[in-house]
Amino acid sequence: MKLRHPLSGAIYTKHGDDRVLVESADGQSGVFAPGARHLRGALREADPHMIGWVLSPDMQDRRTGTSRGNADQAGRPPGVGLPKLRTTTRNKKGRQDMDLGLTGRKALITAASRGIGLAIAQTFADEGCDVAICARGESGLEAARKDLEGRGDLKVFARAVDVAEGEAFKGFISDAAEALGGLDIYVSNASGGAGPGEQAWQASFDVDVMGAVRGVEAALPALEATDAGSVVFISSTAALEYLGVPQAYNAMKAALIAHAGDLSQALAPKGVRVNVITPGPIYFEGGSWEMIKQAMPEMYKGALAQCAIGRMGAPEEVARATVFLASPAASLITGANLVCDGGFTKRMPF
Amino acid sequence: MTSAALPHVEAGHGPRSPGLSYQDLLDADTRPAPEVLRLQAARELPVVRVPIERYTSQAFHELEVEKIWKKVWQFACREDDVPEPGDHETYEIAGMSLLIVRGADRRLRAFHNTCLHRGRALKDHAGRSGELRCPFHGWTWNLEGELQELPCRWDFPHVERERYALPQVQVGVWGGFVFINMDPDCEPLESYLGDLPRHFTRWPLEKRFKEAHVAKIMPCNWKANQEAFMEAYHVVGTHPQLLKGIGDANSQYDAWDNFSRAITANMTPSPHLPDGASEQEQLDSLLSASLDGDPPMRVPEDMTARAFLGQVTRMQLQASVPSVGELTDAELQDSFYYSLFPNFHPWGAYNRIVYRFRPFENRVDRALMEVLYLSPYRGRKPENAKTTWLDIDEPWTNADELGSLANIFAQDSFNLGRVQDGLRGAQHSHVTFANYQETKIRHFHTLLDRHLGA
Numbered sequence: 001m002k003l004r005h006p007l008s009g010a011i012y013t014k015h016g017d018d019r020v021l022v023e024s025a026d027g028q029s030g031v032f033a034p035g036a037r038h039l040r041g042a043l044r045e046a047d048p049h050m051i052g053w054v055l056s057p058d059m060q061d062r063r064t065g066t067s068r069g070n071a072d073q074a075g076r077p078p079g080v081g082l083p084k085l086r087t088t089t090r091n092k093k094g095r096q097d098m099d100l101g102l103t104g105r106k107a108l109i110t111a112a113s114r115g116i117g118l119a120i121a122q123t124f125a126d127e128g129c130d131v132a133i134c135a136r137g138e139s140g141l142e143a144a145r146k147d148l149e150g151r152g153d154l155k156v157f158a159r160a161v162d163v164a165e166g167e168a169f170k171g172f173i174s175d176a177a178e179a180l181g182g183l184d185i186y187v188s189n190a191s192g193g194a195g196p197g198e199q200a201w202q203a204s205f206d207v208d209v210m211g212a213v214r215g216v217e218a219a220l221p222a223l224e225a226t227d228a229g230s231v232v233f234i235s236s237t238a239a240l241e242y243l244g245v246p247q248a249y250n251a252m253k254a255a256l257i258a259h260a261g262d263l264s265q266a267l268a269p270k271g272v273r274v275n276v277i278t279p280g281p282i283y284f285e286g287g288s289w290e291m292i293k294q295a296m297p298e299m300y301k302g303a304l305a306q307c308a309i310g311r312m313g314a315p316e317e318v319a320r321a322t323v324f325l326a327s328p329a330a331s332l333i334t335g336a337n338l339v340c341d342g343g344f345t346k347r348m349p350f
Numbered sequence: 351m352t353s354a355a356l357p358h359v360e361a362g363h364g365p366r367s368p369g370l371s372y373q374d375l376l377d378a379d380t381r382p383a384p385e386v387l388r389l390q391a392a393r394e395l396p397v398v399r400v401p402i403e404r405y406t407s408q409a410f411h412e413l414e415v416e417k418i419w420k421k422v423w424q425f426a427c428r429e430d431d432v433p434e435p436g437d438h439e440t441y442e443i444a445g446m447s448l449l450i451v452r453g454a455d456r457r458l459r460a461f462h463n464t465c466l467h468r469g470r471a472l473k474d475h476a477g478r479s480g481e482l483r484c485p486f487h488g489w490t491w492n493l494e495g496e497l498q499e500l501p502c503r504w505d506f507p508h509v510e511r512e513r514y515a516l517p518q519v520q521v522g523v524w525g526g527f528v529f530i531n532m533d534p535d536c537e538p539l540e541s542y543l544g545d546l547p548r549h550f551t552r553w554p555l556e557k558r559f560k561e562a563h564v565a566k567i568m569p570c571n572w573k574a575n576q577e578a579f580m581e582a583y584h585v586v587g588t589h590p591q592l593l594k595g596i597g598d599a600n601s602q603y604d605a606w607d608n609f610s611r612a613i614t615a616n617m618t619p620s621p622h623l624p625d626g627a628s629e630q631e632q633l634d635s636l637l638s639a640s641l642d643g644d645p646p647m648r649v650p651e652d653m654t655a656r657a658f659l660g661q662v663t664r665m666q667l668q669a670s671v672p673s674v675g676e677l678t679d680a681e682l683q684d685s686f687y688y689s690l691f692p693n694f695h696p697w698g699a700y701n702r703i704v705y706r707f708r709p710f711e712n713r714v715d716r717a718l719m720e721v722l723y724l725s726p727y728r729g730r731k732p733e734n735a736k737t738t739w740l741d742i743d744e745p746w747t748n749a750d751e752l753g754s755l756a757n758i759f760a761q762d763s764f765n766l767g768r769v770q771d772g773l774r775g776a777q778h779s780h781v782t783f784a785n786y787q788e789t790k791i792r793h794f795h796t797l798l799d800r801h802l803g804a
Contacts, residue, residue, distance in 0.1 A: 001638075001639050002640045002642045003591055003638065003640065003641060004623075004637070004639040004641060005587070005590055005591075005596050006590055006591070006593040006620070006623060006627075007590060007593065007622065007623075011641065035764075041568070047590060048589060048764065049588050049589065049590060049761050049764065050590055052761055052764055053589075053590075053591045053638070053757065053761060056747065056756075056757035056760060057747050057757070167719060
């Protein structure tokens with residue numbers, strides 16, 4: 001922070017937490033502590049209010065909600081830093097393989113005891129990440145933890161928590177960051193599910209929307225501290241095209257896309273990227289499409305016919321896209337919405 | 351200092367600063383100014399100096415308790431702090447505690463927060479309960495203040511139910527604020543407020559929620575505390591970083607019966623600066639743009655900073671204020687600082703700020719300063735913020751919810767402890783006030799004199 005005193009013309013420059021360099025208009029300078037206490041230099045007198053102002057915390061953050069990323073404010077260079085790609089491997093032709101740069105990174109995935117969430121956690125683990133996961137049910141979570149721990153030499157932090165319980169959920173995230181020794185990636189996957197009525201609106205809001213909002217809020221200190229901070233929201237093609245029933249799920253998944261766009265701009269100067277993965281119909285055992293296939297075969301067939309590739313997606317396919325987008329290999333991509341639906345939606349992809 | 355060191359007062363522009371007036375600025379705005387901003391009410395105020403003991407003497411504080419705090423209407427809580435039957439808030443003033451309760455009939459009542467048995471406070475803090483039960487022996491009143499139950503009734507043959515109803519104090523509501531008055535013979539709140547509600551018809555304060563509420567103990571008399579906020583005269587000394595973009599010395603001051611107003615324009619250079627400031631410099635000063643970085647926002651080539659900031663704020667308010675298109679540039683950036691005697695300070699337009707100042711506990715040299723942000727909303731009303739308490743040594747900047755304003759309060763607070771020290775040790779007898787720029791303070795002391803019977 002560097003300001004000119006409008007009356008005296010002296011320049012006040014912040015030096016560290018509690019020192020201000022003052023250069024008068026006639027070329028003298030001095031260093032002062034709060035209250036304009038003189039420390040050294042030929043200039044003996046300065047304006048205590050101006051000293052206090054220059055030392056006041058986080059002016060830009062407080063005013064605009066974003067940091068401009070000046071080195072003296074945020075303590076690091078402006079903009080998105082180029083993250084280090086930590087491991088290199090050579091392919092058969094002797095050239096370097098593309099590396100996701102995930103070895104040793106730390107990823108947190110919500111609702112990861114089954115389906116897409118579990119597949120994402122598994123893929124991160126396979127890429128050499130430490131992972132933190134949560135789910136509502138204790139038993140599914142325990143099985144997921146064992147599966148992940150079996151994938152190599154990695155730390156796994158798992159806790160049964162309801163994403164809708166704001167304080168408990170935020171506590172889980174900060175505890176996870178502490179247990180893993182930091183956090184590079186936050187994937188917001190939890191959903192209140194589809195359903196009719198006002199309760200579904202509330203559940204979708206509490207879980208899908210507020211889970212993402214609170215999750216980013218709680219994870220942000222850790223994400224800002226790393227050189228590869230990255231956030232992925234899992235949305236749904238229900239947010240993109242009409243599915244035959246107006247419902248909360250569709251609108252809330254759309255809200256996630258807008259919020260990710262906002263965050264991608266606001267957090268870019270802090271070195272944190274924010275993107276969206278929008279899966280189409282994903283089929284897995286115990287998933288909702290299996291249920292629909294049995295209970296409403298006509299609807300299932302209709303959806304299948306919509307899939308241009310002739311089949312529904314698998315959780316692993318969504319997971320690979322997510323892990324790429326979250327990884328340092330995607331360092332230029334922020335504010336993107338990557339649709340993974342095998343051609344289920346029909347709009348032109350502008 | 352010899353008299354020769356002080357220049358003579360210049361004549362020719364009435365009691366005000368030379369140069370651009372606030373009314374001149376309104377003429378240049380992109381939309382016509384509403385009538386309320388065109389009102390000008392300078393008035394003759396007899397007080398130009400007051401004795402220092404008003405700020406330092408415990409005896410004077412006791413006098414204020416009798417003549418002010420027990421006699422005047424004062425803001426106790428927000429109506430939506432107590433929305434449901436059984437909801438209650440406490441209001442502490444000069445060692446007295448009052449209880450504001452919403453009855454089963456949904457009416458608001460206020461009681462002295464004291465058990466009629468042996469005096470314990472009935473409620474220690476806000477909450478919701480079906481009845482008012484003393485935690486000491488269990489005497490219980492219903493929400494309307496009628497004695498309902500006392501354990502071992504047989505032991506109190508001398509306690510008659512009718513004579514043991516909780517003593518009530520007067521309650522009034524305006525703008526979503528609940529006011530109390532301990533004087534049973536007081537004038538109605540409506541007449542005490544006078545024209546104040548009419549001033550706020552364009553900016554209805556009842557349609558707001560409490561987005562922030564911070565209370566801090568300050569090391570000075572409550573009047574010294576609030577007077578530090580009642581004029582823009584201190585900007586040149588205390589907030590020099592703002593000068594390029596603030597009309598401090600050419601602020602407008604008005605006084606009516608029980609309330610007063612200061613209007614300070616933003617995005618106009620201070621009359622203190624001989625060379626003025628460019629449009630971009632005006633905006634930079636508001637945003638505190640560092641000399642070694644890019645400005646956070648740029649004023650477009652063909653716009654004034656004032657029109658630009660008006661447009662930016664208009665966009666920010668679009669989601670929550672349906673009438674935003676009608677608001678003038680002035681309403682979207684200037685300070686409209688109203689004060690209702692003795693200690694209630696709602697800001698006009700959409701600045702969101704409300705201040706309240708009062709003695710802390712029963713001390714002449716401690717104040718409780720409170721800052722509320724009352725924000726507009728659309729649709730379902732968001733929940734009111736909980737109060738953040740800051741101790742005497744805690745900086746304002748600990749309250750994140752205040753945003754950048756906390757840094758401004760930190761500058762103001764840098765003076766206030768030293769004001770009290772200076773007054774305590776002073777050898778001279780009076781403090782003195784500016785003729786025009788300290789109109790609001792002189793108005794306050796004129797009313798104070800009237801209440802003290804001086």
